[in-house]
Amino acid sequence: xxxxxxxxxxxxxxxxxxxxxxxxxxxxxxxxxxxxxxxxxxxxxxxxxxxxxxxxxxxxxxxxxxxxxxxxxxxxxxxxxxxxxxxxxxxxxxxxxxxxxxxxxxxxxxxxxxx
Amino acid sequence: xxxxxxxxxxxxxxxxxxxxxxxxxxxxxxxxxxxxxxxxxxxxxxxxxxxxxxxxxxxxxxxxxxxxxxxxxxxxxxxxxxxxxxxxxxxxxxxxxxxxxxxxxxxxxxxx
Numbered sequence: 001x002x003x004x005x006x007x008x009x010x011x012x013x014x015x016x017x018x019x020x021x022x023x024x025x026x027x028x029x030x031x032x033x034x035x036x037x038x039x040x041x042x043x044x045x046x047x048x049x050x051x052x053x054x055x056x057x058x059x060x061x062x063x064x065x066x067x068x069x070x071x072x073x074x075x076x077x078x079x080x081x082x083x084x085x086x087x088x089x090x091x092x093x094x095x096x097x098x099x100x101x102x103x104x105x106x107x108x109x110x111x112x113x114x115x
Numbered sequence: 116x117x118x119x120x121x122x123x124x125x126x127x128x129x130x131x132x133x134x135x136x137x138x139x140x141x142x143x144x145x146x147x148x149x150x151x152x153x154x155x156x157x158x159x160x161x162x163x164x165x166x167x168x169x170x171x172x173x174x175x176x177x178x179x180x181x182x183x184x185x186x187x188x189x190x191x192x193x194x195x196x197x198x199x200x201x202x203x204x205x206x207x208x209x210x211x212x213x214x215x216x217x218x219x220x221x222x223x224x225x226x227x
Contacts, residue, residue, distance in 0.1 A: 004158075031213055040123075043159060043204065043217040056214050091158050098213035101166065103149050106158035 023092030
């Protein structure tokens, strides 16, 4: 079964550094997402992306965040200047469409630790 | 020290029992609902979904019930197995939007 893959599985960085989290969505999917989950808490929406532009974003997704689809397969999340509170699991997801009966399929996440 | 996250509601059952996990949602404009299972160290895994024009949908060993009047969603797991132990999240989506909003999650513990 096709799956969403994310790399790296764990990223440790120092406060103020830039990180790029990478994702390869399922190949025939058109909508891409980033979510995050702080330890022990619920999964929170960050951003959705379609047709090479952001379609929706949350309040969490401020100017330090950006997304890009640099080629036909990768989807990246960049955090420009990391803060301690950015430590979380970051999940990439994709879906065929945004219509009903189009569930999001998630990767296994990147654990980001900011020290 | 390490910060402590929110305590999740926990449902403990014996292997073979039926489990019912409940979820209350708040957005009356939501028209699509999904249950996800999250095992430790993994991403949310799709279990079953339901549109708002239905009140019940069955899958393999799982049933989702939707009560729009009271904005309540439930997941029933038949003959629960140790491999079902995980955190279960409901998620909702408002019509016309792609964003899924997740609930707080329930931990299901299945003992043999």
